[in-house]
Every structure is written in structure tokens, then in C-alpha cells.
Amino acid sequence: MDEKPTWSEEASTTFIDYGRYFVPDRAQQMETICRLIPPPDGPFVVMELSHGEGLLAEAILARFDTAVVHGYDISPQMRQTAVTKLARFDGRFHSHYFDLREHAWRRPDFIPQAIVTSLTVHHLDGPEKQQLFRDMHAILAPGGAFIIADLIAPANSWANTLAADAWDEAVREQTQQLDGNTDRFAEFERLEWNLFRHSDPDFDKPSRLLDQLNWLEAAGFTAVDVYWLRAGHAIFGGYKTGD
């Protein structure tokens, strides 16, 4: 039996309902990730780890009309939502079941030209992240990109307080912009979603950004960089050297 704490269907429902309020600058994050994928000059395959309701896959498929996205997720509700949402892309989206922590899925029968993931790698601890980075480098096509959007661990208590406050501020701002009131911010607080204030270390295991950049380099990635950062959320990654 799996004793590890896992993502619940209740969390999927909450995230589908509130993601646009709770994730800072969601549209900008999606656009940033898309812009870091080397533009294809023919058919190409993108692998997405934990595709959720399919927002990032949707942005990639809309931007690159030769792309096929193989998305993976553990949640039946997320998978069903994404498949329904992306049906209009005529077979260019495939959803597979996986548990990020397991290893069999890391030997796909295709070669991805890009691997992307948003808000999920922080469920792995440090050694598991390092193994993931090595495994993704091994399967990525030469010249391909590995781009991670995720929560990161602030380096000290001052940075933690700053990240916590900045996340609250971002959510308050978004709820006001989207709804003209801050009711959804009250929901964010009630659900204790701000892990910089309400951490559950068995479930949320964000690592320091500097460590993750070093682990990416150690895994073989080049041009490792941070592309965007706000409120303890970062987009970072690297490229696999071409042939």
C-alpha cells in the first residue's frame, strides 16, 4: 500500500475552481514557458508532467500547430478535464496516468523535444528532484528544453516572510481584478493555500532555487537559468546540448 501522502481529488476540484486566483500571473507564466521552447521546424513532441486541467498544454498546442503534447497526471478528474478541454486539437493531446514519484513512466516510447511542468516538482524531495532532472536529461532530444515552473524554498526566514506576503498580495490583486472583490482571497486564506505560512512538510517539499539550478547543471543541462520569479514561484530550467 502507498503510505506516501498524495494529491486528493478534493485538491483537484479546488485547483480547477481557484487556480486563476491562487497562482500569481498565471497567463504570464504560461506565455513565459511557451517562449522558452525552441520553435519547431516540423513535427515535435512535448512532454508535460502533471498537466492538471490542461492550461499549459492548451497554450503550447495553440502556439505550435505541429506540436503533439503527451501530458501526464495522477488525478482522474484533472485527466478528464484536460481531455475534454483539449479535444478540439484533433488528437494532438494525449493524457497518461502517472505518479511523478515512480519511475516506469520515465522510459516513454517517444523522444520529447521539450519537457515542461508547472506546480508539481515541489512534491519531490531533494534527492528525488535530482533523480528526476537526470532522468529528464536522459530522455530529452538534443537541443531540447526542460522548463520548470514551481514553488521554491526561500533561503531564510526573511525571504520566507517576503514570499508569503507577496503571494497574499498577488492573490488579493487577482481576485480584485477578476471579481471586483476579494472574496476569493478569503477562500485562499481559509484553505491555508499559502504554503509559506502553512507548510505541510510531508507533502510540500520545495527546494532552494540555487540548489535546483546546480542540480540541473549536474544532470547535464546547459544554459541553466531563472526566467521569471514572483512570490516564491519561479520558472527555471535548462537545455540539452545539441548534436
Ligand SMILES: C[S@@+](CC[C@H](N)C(=O)[O-])C[C@H]1O[C@@H](n2cnc3c(N)ncnc32)[C@H](O)[C@@H]1O
Ligand atoms: C497545483 S496542480 C498544477 C496543475 C497544472 N500543472 C497547472 O499548473 O495548472 C498540481 C498537479 O499535480 C498533480 N499531482 C500531484 N501529485 C502528483 C503525483 N504524485 N504524481 C503525478 N501528478 C501529481 C495533480 O493531479 C495536479 O494536476
